[in-house]
Amino acid sequence: MARIAVVGGDGIGPEVTAQAIKVIQAVLPGVETVDYDLGAARYHRTGEVLPDSVRDELAGFDAILLGAVGDPTVPPGVLERGLLLKMRFDFDQYVNLRPSKLWPGVAGPLGAVKSGEIDFVVVREGTEGLYAGAGGVLHRNTPAEIATEESLNTRFGVERVIRDAFARAQRRERRKVTLVHKTNVLTHAGGLWARTFEAVKADFPDVTTEYQHVDAAAMFMVTAPARYDVVVTDNLFGDILTDIAAAVTGGIGLAASGCINPERRFPSMFEPVHGSAPDIAGEGVADPVAAVLSASLLLDHLGHPDAAARVTEAVASELAARTPGAPLRTADVGDRLAAAAAS
Amino acid sequence: MARIAVVGGDGIGPEVTAQAIKVIQAVLPGVETVDYDLGAARYHRTGEVLPDSVRDELAGFDAILLGAVGDPTVPPGVLERGLLLKMRFDFDQYVNLRPSKLWPGVAGPLGAVKSGEIDFVVVREGTEGLYAGAGGVLHRNTPAEIATEESLNTRFGVERVIRDAFARAQRRERRKVTLVHKTNVLTHAGGLWARTFEAVKADFPDVTTEYQHVDAAAMFMVTAPARYDVVVTDNLFGDILTDIAAAVTGGIGLAASGCINPERRFPSMFEPVHGSAPDIAGEGVADPVAAVLSASLLLDHLGHPDAAARVTEAVASELAARTPGAPLRTADVGDRLAAAAAS
Ligand SMILES: CC(C)[C@H](C(=O)O)[C@@H](O)C(=O)O
Ligand SMILES: CC(C)[C@H](C(=O)O)[C@@H](O)C(=O)O
Numbered sequence: 001m002a003r004i005a006v007v008g009g010d011g012i013g014p015e016v017t018a019q020a021i022k023v024i025q026a027v028l029p030g031v032e033t034v035d036y037d038l039g040a041a042r043y044h045r046t047g048e049v050l051p052d053s054v055r056d057e058l059a060g061f062d063a064i065l066l067g068a069v070g071d072p073t074v075p076p077g078v079l080e081r082g083l084l085l086k087m088r089f090d091f092d093q094y095v096n097l098r099p100s101k102l103w104p105g106v107a108g109p110l111g112a113v114k115s116g117e118i119d120f121v122v123v124r125e126g127t128e129g130l131y132a133g134a135g136g137v138l139h140r141n142t143p144a145e146i147a148t149e150e151s152l153n154t155r156f157g158v159e160r161v162i163r164d165a166f167a168r169a170q171r172r173e174r175r176k177v178t179l180v181h182k183t184n185v186l187t188h189a190g191g192l193w194a195r196t197f198e199a200v201k202a203d204f205p206d207v208t209t210e211y212q213h214v215d216a217a218a219m220f221m222v223t224a225p226a227r228y229d230v231v232v233t234d235n236l237f238g239d240i241l242t243d244i245a246a247a248v249t250g251g252i253g254l255a256a257s258g259c260i261n262p263e264r265r266f267p268s269m270f271e272p273v274h275g276s277a278p279d280i281a282g283e284g285v286a287d288p289v290a291a292v293l294s295a296s297l298l299l300d301h302l303g304h305p306d307a308a309a310r311v312t313e314a315v316a317s318e319l320a321a322r323t324p325g326a327p328l329r330t331a332d333v334g335d336r337l338a339a340a341a342a343s
Numbered sequence: 344m345a346r347i348a349v350v351g352g353d354g355i356g357p358e359v360t361a362q363a364i365k366v367i368q369a370v371l372p373g374v375e376t377v378d379y380d381l382g383a384a385r386y387h388r389t390g391e392v393l394p395d396s397v398r399d400e401l402a403g404f405d406a407i408l409l410g411a412v413g414d415p416t417v418p419p420g421v422l423e424r425g426l427l428l429k430m431r432f433d434f435d436q437y438v439n440l441r442p443s444k445l446w447p448g449v450a451g452p453l454g455a456v457k458s459g460e461i462d463f464v465v466v467r468e469g470t471e472g473l474y475a476g477a478g479g480v481l482h483r484n485t486p487a488e489i490a491t492e493e494s495l496n497t498r499f500g501v502e503r504v505i506r507d508a509f510a511r512a513q514r515r516e517r518r519k520v521t522l523v524h525k526t527n528v529l530t531h532a533g534g535l536w537a538r539t540f541e542a543v544k545a546d547f548p549d550v551t552t553e554y555q556h557v558d559a560a561a562m563f564m565v566t567a568p569a570r571y572d573v574v575v576t577d578n579l580f581g582d583i584l585t586d587i588a589a590a591v592t593g594g595i596g597l598a599a600s601g602c603i604n605p606e607r608r609f610p611s612m613f614e615p616v617h618g619s620a621p622d623i624a625g626e627g628v629a630d631p632v633a634a635v636l637s638a639s640l641l642l643d644h645l646g647h648p649d650a651a652a653r654v655t656e657a658v659a660s661e662l663a664a665r666t667p668g669a670p671l672r673t674a675d676v677g678d679r680l681a682a683a684a685a686s
Binding site for chain 2: 074076077079081085109110112126130131133135136139140141142143144145146148149150151152153154155156183184185186187188189191192195214215216217218220222223236239240242243244246247248252261283303321
């Protein structure tokens with residue numbers, strides 16, 4: 001039976017993950033969960049973000065479900081780098097998966113786009129590019145100061161994520177992959193991405209492809225989001241594009257994500273895209289839908305596509321039944337979703 | 344009297360710049376213009392994009408007005424790098440200025456946003472960052488291939504563009520500057536940008552400031568674009584954000600831009616953001632509004648703020664009077680705008 005590490009984290013994180021676990025247990029009775037106390041509170045108490053011993057323990061789980069980490073009392077970047085990015089790199093989570101869907105019942109900001117018209121997934125590279133941390137600063141705080149950031153890209157790293165994107169496209173109805181980069185300016189890395197894309201494409205003759213520069217893609221995500229099916233792109237471009245994707249589908253409050261090691265040599269990590277929302281923490285009013293959708297990605301990854309689909313359908317019914325603006329109780333939503341998914 | 348080099352370029356470029364020049368001549372009679380034949384046609388004829396001799400001639404003008412370069416027959420990147428980026432670097436056009444306004448009469452894609460509610464300008468750095476071209480490829484086309492791209496940032500380059508942004512904010516009503524970067528991940532360059540921003544801010548006590556990560560900014564440009572006044576950011580982030588900005592204000596068809604050397608040691612270059620649109624070239628139906636708005640930026644840069652304002656007002660009236668979807672004739676629009684701006 002699957003073993004899941006639960007990192008509730010800060011603010012509303014523990015509240016929403018509790019509902020996600022409730023739902024997972026409803027569709028996969030007997031699943032084992034272990035709570036880990038990581039995030040702002042632990043950082044303040046011990047000065048530690050992710051001790052090596054905890055990292056090594058986490059490595060033994062099948063998957064990690066995370067709520068949200070961070071609050072205004074922690075210097076920016078500390079938890080992001082020390083926990084989220086560290087897991088992505090240490091657990092080789094090279095597929096950063098972000099589905100975007102305009103759900104029935106959800107009013108997106110785009111006047112002309114109806115629900116059902118947006119349904120794509122961004123496959124963002126998770127272990128390379130500008131996230132490598134390469135770079136430096138000289139002559140800090142003087143007029144002569146310079147700073148560099150280096151994007152590191154390997155054929156190995158680019159090829160495996162592009163293959164994953166094609167494989168995902170093959171399992172979808174439209175079977176289309178859009179490569180996004182900036183080949184006209186970033187000729188070195190862009191060339192590697194484009195060459196690798198062409199090479200992989202040959203192995204997936206039933207998948208159609210297109211290429212877009214990142215600036216054009218950022219525009220089309222707003223003006224024509226329906227055109228996308230699977231988008232594959234580098235780490236930083238993916239970071240930006242997935243937030244646009246969340247915006248056009250009703251906000252990060254509904255967006256799920258998975259940081260995935262497809263071979264399952266290491267645990268993958270699933271989390272809602274929203275933050276810890278300290279302003280409403282502890283009130284039991286946070287919407288757990290994004291956490292529950294992340295749980296659905298987790299179930300799919302662990303080889304339970306039917307359970308995953310039932311969870312997604314439960315969320316779809318929940319959203320379709322909602323009255324816009326009506327208050328909700330976190331636990332009630334979790335109960336409803338668990339009941340709907342179980343049946 | 345001002346001397347302007349006109350690079351009509353490809354596709355609809357020459358058609359729209361002709362109208363922009365018509366308008367400039369109406370508000371600044373006696374202005375001298377010289378046409379330069381650069382773009383796809385010249386590239387095919389001579390293999391050259393921007394010969395040094397032409398570059399040196401252009402250097403003697405007060406400003407350059409460009410239509411659009413590129414068409415499907417030229418390998419991607421050749422004209423962009425050989426002409427547009429070369430001018431930005433050779434003419435030290437470090438302020439890449441992109442105003443975004445939802446004009447009365449223009450229906451943007453955001454259902455809840457009314458015209459007048461979006462009115463901001465992005466000050467994008469134009470001579471540094473990932474556009475430096477630094478980087479390389481090893482073991483091309485083998486499994487061992489790696490590619491790097493290096494973002495180069497200097498205190499000199501960052502400070503001057505941030506100062507420009509603050510100075511622009513001071514001349515606007517809301518007097519607010521938003522710095523956009525990704526300091527939680529790009530700690531080296533992000534640190535330089537953040538430190539420099541803090542230092543410059545002290546010299547502009549009447550300007551309010553905020554900081555946003557680029558992913559959050561990309562989202563807020565869609566969900567809350569009214570919050571921005573002046574946005575300052577690096578070269579690549581600016582490339583992406585300005586296309587989102589164009590999207591939420593009715594598309595790149597209306598967007599103007601200037602690549603500016605504020606000290607006027609070199610000519611600045613002004614161009615509509617749209618491309619050469621080869622599909623409608625030569626039919627006289629291209630909308631010259633973005634080119635005319637670029638001409639307004641040119642006039643402002645050359646020290647004619649009143650003329651610039653008259654051109655902008657003429658465009659505002661033109662757009663407000665339009666029937667959505669009604670056909671237009673490029674030259675008629677130019678005539679109307681010239682007449683309105685002259686009076
Ligand atoms: C918190 C931050 C490091 C992270 C990223 O940049 O990847 C976040 O924006 C995300 O998209 O998961
Ligand atoms: C054509 C390209 C090189 C250019 C850029 O990336 O700056 C364009 O996208 C722009 O925004 O002016």
